[in-house]
Amino acid sequence: MFDGIGNIDFSLVAAFQKGITPDPTISCREWADTYRFLPSTSARPGKFSSEFTPYVQEIMERLSVYDTAQKVIVKKSSQTGLTETGNNWLGYVIDMAPAPFLYVMPTDMMMKETSKKRIATMIASTPALNAKISVGRSRDQSNTLLYKEFPNGFVKMVGANSPNGLSSDAVRFVYMDETDRYPASVDGEGSAEGLAETRTITFGSRKKIFLTSTPTRKGESFIDQRFETTGQRYYHVPCPFCGEYQRLVIEQIRYEAGNYKTAKYECEHCKELIEERFKARMLKQGKWVAKYPEREDGLTYGYFINALYSPSSWYPWSQLIRERDESENDIPKKIVFTNTKLGEAYEEENGEKLDWEGLFEKAIEYEPNKPFTTVAFLTAGVDVQADRLEIEIVGWMKGKISQSVDYRVIIGDTSQSEVWAELGKILGQTWIREDNAIMPLRLMAIDTGYNTEKVYDFAQKHGVSRVIPVKGKDNLSVYYSAPQSIDIAKAGKKIGKIKVWGVGVSLLKSELYGLLKKRINAETGEVPEGYCYFPKREPSYFRGLTAEELVSVVSKKGSMKYEWHKKYKRNEPLDCRNYARAAAAMIGLDRWSNDRWDRERDMYEINVPEEIKPTIQKSSTPKKKSNFWK
Numbered sequence: 001m002f003d004g005i006g007n008i009d010f011s012l013v014a015a016f017q018k019g020i021t022p023d024p025t026i027s028c029r030e031w032a033d034t035y036r037f038l039p040s041t042s043a044r045p046g047k048f049s050s051e052f053t054p055y056v057q058e059i060m061e062r063l064s065v066y067d068t069a070q071k072v073i074v075k076k077s078s079q080t081g082l083t084e085t086g087n088n089w090l091g092y093v094i095d096m097a098p099a100p101f102l103y104v105m106p107t108d109m110m111m112k113e114t115s116k117k118r119i120a121t122m123i124a125s126t127p128a129l130n131a132k133i134s135v136g137r138s139r140d141q142s143n144t145l146l147y148k149e150f151p152n153g154f155v156k157m158v159g160a161n162s163p164n165g166l167s168s169d170a171v172r173f174v175y176m177d178e179t180d181r182y183p184a185s186v187d188g189e190g191s192a193e194g195l196a197e198t199r200t201i202t203f204g205s206r207k208k209i210f211l212t213s214t215p216t217r218k219g220e221s222f223i224d225q226r227f228e229t230t231g232q233r234y235y236h237v238p239c240p241f242c243g244e245y246q247r248l249v250i251e252q253i254r255y256e257a258g259n260y261k262t263a264k265y266e267c268e269h270c271k272e273l274i275e276e277r278f279k280a281r282m283l284k285q286g287k288w289v290a291k292y293p294e295r296e297d298g299l300t301y302g303y304f305i306n307a308l309y310s311p312s313s314w315y316p317w318s319q320l321i322r323e324r325d326e327s328e329n330d331i332p333k334k335i336v337f338t339n340t341k342l343g344e345a346y347e348e349e350n351g352e353k354l355d356w357e358g359l360f361e362k363a364i365e366y367e368p369n370k371p372f373t374t375v376a377f378l379t380a381g382v383d384v385q386a387d388r389l390e391i392e393i394v395g396w397m398k399g400k401i402s403q404s405v406d407y408r409v410i411i412g413d414t415s416q417s418e419v420w421a422e423l424g425k426i427l428g429q430t431w432i433r434e435d436n437a438i439m440p441l442r443l444m445a446i447d448t449g450y451n452t453e454k455v456y457d458f459a460q461k462h463g464v465s466r467v468i469p470v471k472g473k474d475n476l477s478v479y480y481s482a483p484q485s486i487d488i489a490k491a492g493k494k495i496g497k498i499k500v501w502g503v504g505v506s507l508l509k510s511e512l513y514g515l516l517k518k519r520i521n522a523e524t525g526e527v528p529e530g531y532c533y534f535p536k537r538e539p540s541y542f543r544g545l546t547a548e549e550l551v552s553v554v555s556k557k558g559s560m561k562y563e564w565h566k567k568y569k570r571n572e573p574l575d576c577r578n579y580a581r582a583a584a585a586m587i588g589l590d591r592w593s594n595d596r597w598d599r600e601r602d603m604y605e606i607n608v609p610e611e612i613k614p615t616i617q618k619s620s621t622p623k624k625k626s627n628f629w630k
Helices: 010-020 028-035 056-062 082-096 108-125 192-198 201-206 222-228 276-284 317-326 331-340 356-362 418-427 452-462 505-516 539-545 572-587 594-601 610-618
Strands: 071-076 100-105 147-150 153-159 173-177 208-213 233-238 245-247 253-256 259-266 287-290 300-305 377-384 388-397 401-411 430-432 438-440 443-447 467-472 484-490 493-503 548-554 560-566
Touching: 028 056, 028 082, 056 071, 056 082, 056 300, 071 222, 082 100, 082 108, 082 153, 082 173, 082 208, 100 108, 100 192, 108 153, 173 192, 192 208, 208 222, 222 300, 233 276, 245 287, 253 317, 259 317, 276 317, 317 331, 331 505, 356 539, 377 418, 377 438, 377 572, 388 418, 388 572, 401 418, 401 572, 418 452, 443 452, 443 572, 452 467, 452 484, 452 493, 467 572, 493 572, 505 548, 505 560, 505 572, 539 572
Parallel strands: 071 208, 071 300, 100 153, 100 173, 173 208, 233 300, 377 443, 443 467, 467 493
Antiparallel strands: 147 153, 233 245, 233 287, 253 259, 377 388, 388 401, 430 438, 484 493, 548 560
16 A cells, blocks of 8 residues: 555555445446437437336346346347347446456457447447547557456457457456357367356356347257256236236237238237237336246346337337248248247257158159249259269249159269260250240259269359359258359369359258148149149159158257258258259249249240141241240
């Protein structure tokens, strides 16, 4: 306390007093409702009010420094306001409980964007904060894009892909947002959560960690697994008619067919239909209820919230149910909807096992190599083995309905040129549709997993407008990804580059197996969207098409995940169909309007049989080749 000549050093006294000052009694929620202002760019600029999203109030109470909770876990959807909850907590720490704070996003780039668009604007729009953090100036190391000092503390902002950022300073508070997008291991040093939590050890019971994320796939989702270890708190709201409390679930929404504006929520107790206008009152009177209260130890709490609870001005039930219906037959959309709107980890439907016998019996008689009149374009999927190429030609129709037009096997050593010459003949072939339209093969997708150099040679020879090399990726949540440039080497020397497309094979298998179960309505003859037509073929084809099944396995870390396992040795028909489907997606299968489908179907030249050509030639009125040119 004294300097070298006996005088009191008042700066040391101030630091000592700060160190023994107890934590404030004001809560994070009270601070936000009193001091926080939202910027003009916000959906609701001006003074913050937790009354607008009442379900965040208890969560913010848990983040208050006097609360015993050391870890708060939130599994959430978008449109729920939880991002502002994290920002409120940071503002509260800066103003009321200053201490070292670590803020983590999936990548450095995302963290920089968050700092510029959210943190900086929060500080600028909230007087209580901009008075404590200096305005950033060049060479001012106390306030940079990813590091900001305030009296008796700092906030360090890092990406989960940065081992140095996660393994340096000791911190009391950690906020980890969108944890499901973090790498499984940070540069081989362990999980981001583990590295960050290690930084809090010196603060003992005074530490506090906040984990939030929208989930991804079941068995792989970090936030889903963490949430399931907690007491699992769900927000229950009272029915405005009977007063009984219940958790909101999408299955209880009722509406008139084709009119989403009529969406209402059916009370599970009294069965009354609750209009959207009651939602605000229901939310205000809501309460958090633990599904497993016996698991709660006062240190860790888990919360779940999704878009069913979103304020009506943000996201009404009518929009939710519309998006649910629109995603029903589109697996990528369904995954996004499940994750970002329902806040749930996507799980492949039960019963994805498929018996080949049922498909064999469902096959019908139709002329081989003859596309239906409604087929708009053809694609091919090619699987490469050591001693053969297997190829399926698929016709695609409006409504994602498909027809297996042909399945061929070219026997021969695939490291030699002969089989590739035969494949070239198929690429150059045309098919005569039932209405005599001449159809070329629109696009061929070839797997690069075997004899890769030969695949590259073939693709380069014919060009990406006709042939695309593909590589299957199990974790890809889209039908295909942007191509990557791959170096081509011969005799150890680079001789060029080629683009290779990633294909979401797990996603494609899930979609296909769902579609294979569909049946034509026996009474009305209506063909369901995505229905697959197959001709009578050998049983081996149908066994190969259903050769895999989705099974749950335990990972090395002890968590449950799903993997595709073979139940039959030969799965080439399944692979070929998925590559042909990926090619169809690249052409536009999932994007086209009905008008576009009609134009594509009508654009082909008509094949004129030889016996009637003279009659056609003598006609004084020339015929147009298709409606496309009208």
